[in-house]
Amino acid sequence: MTPTTREECAALDAADPLAPLREEFVLPEGVIYLDGNSLGALPRSTPARVADVVEREWGQGLVRSWNDAGWWDKPRTLGAMLAPLVGADPxxxxxxxxxSANLFKTVVAALRMSDRDVVxxxxxxxxxxxxxxxxxxxxxxxTQRRVDPDGPELASELARGDVAVLLLSHVDYRTGVLRDMPALTRxxxxxxxxxxxxxxxxxxxxPVDLSGSGADFAVGCTYKYLNAGPGAPAFLHAARRHHARAEQPLSGWHGHARPFDFAPGYEPAPGVSRFLSGSQPLVADAALEASLEVWGRADLAQVRTKSLALTDLFLAGAAESGLVSLTPAEHARRGSQVCLVEPEEGSGYAIVRALIERGVIGDFRAPDVMRFGFTPLYLSYTEVFDAARALVEVVRNGEWRQERFRARSQVT
Ligand SMILES: Cc1ncc(COP(=O)(O)O)c(C=O)c1O
Incomplete structure (x- = not known):
């Protein structure tokens, strides 16, 4: 049952098995952060971890750290830590x-594996x-063709028999619609x-089950729900059955079978390492490692249960504002965000700005979507209750109409 009072929310917070994980994050006083789907919050352990890589591994270890601190293998060791979060093998x-770079690598690799040429x-x-x-x-x-993946044309486009690669987002960034990965892959x-x-x-x-879905390739960022920091390195998945054949186009030395032979010709590494290109940002990798350790303590089933409860709570509260939701009511089709359509042209951005001034941070996606992300590791039920109430007030009392909320920043 979705709570209807702040007291009920406080009771849910008291019983929340994920509540202790909130302590693992730095969250500014007076802020309700509903934008972890854009940039996740800072894990408390990250600054010290980054400082350690800079001061000890780099400062003292110098070039020796490529061996001694496992720098060379970081793309693989971090990949193995991340793999359980996406249902893949290490x-x-x-x-x-x-x-973006990993999308390019995987799409071209998949195109090269096919005798067709349509994406x-x-x-x-x-x-x-x-x-x-x-x-x-x-x-x-x-050639490229585009369809609405949630409509009937997807099947008819595929039935034309010329598609080499289907490229889909698992969760739509603008609506929060979650796609059926096993069915679409099949x-x-x-x-x-x-x-x-x-x-x-x-x-x-x-929950993501790449192996169970029979997925071929996948990519994703780590700066949103994975909390690895602005511009953090991304990840790339390739199903083991494709490792021997896949040829990615950015064939750099880190993807070579024997990089320290310094041979003049390229020979891809036997496994997923063939998707690597050049040297990686080890300082940024340290932040990802710290955040993946926090994820290692999270129960993914509990994360999904709480995500649905938080989005239910926000949808129920926001309904009082009269705003139209693009996010499916059906749990099986919902990601971890709520997307609401602006009530009148040009109002969405201003509503989001007015909320930010009240300490409730969401974002706006052109042309008309207000987007709110729900991160169960560090959000409480009471915060979500308060955020929905703030939204209703801002919309109902026309607070957003003030001129200062209309001036667009570079990043929305
Ligand atoms: C679905 C999707 N793909 C890709 C990106 C971003 O790509 P990059 O990490 O290369 O900036 C985003 C960013 O929000 C996204 O929502």
Whole structure:
């Protein structure tokens, strides 16, 4: 039952098995943070871990740390730590580069594995997925088509029999719709296509079972629900059955079978390491390692249960504002965010700004969506109750109409 009073929320907080994990994060006083789906909060252990890598591993260890501190293997050791969060085996995930670069690597690798040349994408996908696809097909001489993945055209597009790669986001960044990964992967395979999944809004947000879904490739960032910090390195998954054949286009020395032979020709490493390219940001890796250790103490089933309870609570509270939700009421189709449509043109951004002034941080996605992310590791039921109440007040009393809330910042 969704609570209807602040007292009921406080009782849920008192009984919340994830509540102790909140202590692992630095959260500013007076802020209710509903933007962990854009940039996750800072784990308390991160500053010391980063300082240790800088001062001891770099400062004292110098170049010896490539061996002594395990720097060379970080993409693999971090990949193995992250793998359980996405339902993959430890040797199927590497950490490195950014999401966009990893999208490029996986889409081109998948195109090269097929004798077809079409990449089928989502019309409403996050722009980098669309742009990278444009770049990939431009380079390989293929073509791109786009569909609404939640409508019937997806099946008919696949049935045309020319799709090499289907590129989908597991959770839609603008609506919070969660896709059925096993069913869509199966459908693509039945029609001879490989699938690249973008997990930016699902890793750490919803249960992900790449192996159980038969997924081919996946990528995702670590700065949202995984709390690794701004611009943190991304991850890349390749199913083991593809390791021997997949050829990614950024064939750098870290992906070589024997990098320290310094041979003149490229020979890909046998496993997922072939998806690496060059040296990685070890200082940023330290922040990811610290945050993955926190994730190692979280029960993923509890995270999902609380995520659904928090989004239910916010949806119920926000309903009083009269705003229309794009987020499915159905749990099976919901990620860990709530997306509300602005009530009148140009109001969404201002409403979000007015809420931020009250200490409730969400964000705005053009053209008309107010987006609120729910991170069960560090959010409480009472906070979500208060945030929904603040939203209702801001909308009802027209507080957002003040001129100062309309001026757009560079980042929305
Ligand atoms: C679905 C999706 N893919 C990719 C990205 C970003 O890519 P990058 O990490 O390369 O900036 C985002 C960022 O919000 C996203 O939502």
């Amino acid at each position: 040797d199927e995930v590497v950490v490195g580069d950014g999401t 089928l994408g989502e019309a409403g996908n996050f722009p980098t997925d669309l742009y990278v696809t444009e770049g990939a097909v431009g380079l390989t001489g293929g 459908l693509a395979h039945e029609h001879g296509a490989l699938v690249v999944w973008d997990l930016c809004h699902s890793a750490g947000a919803v």
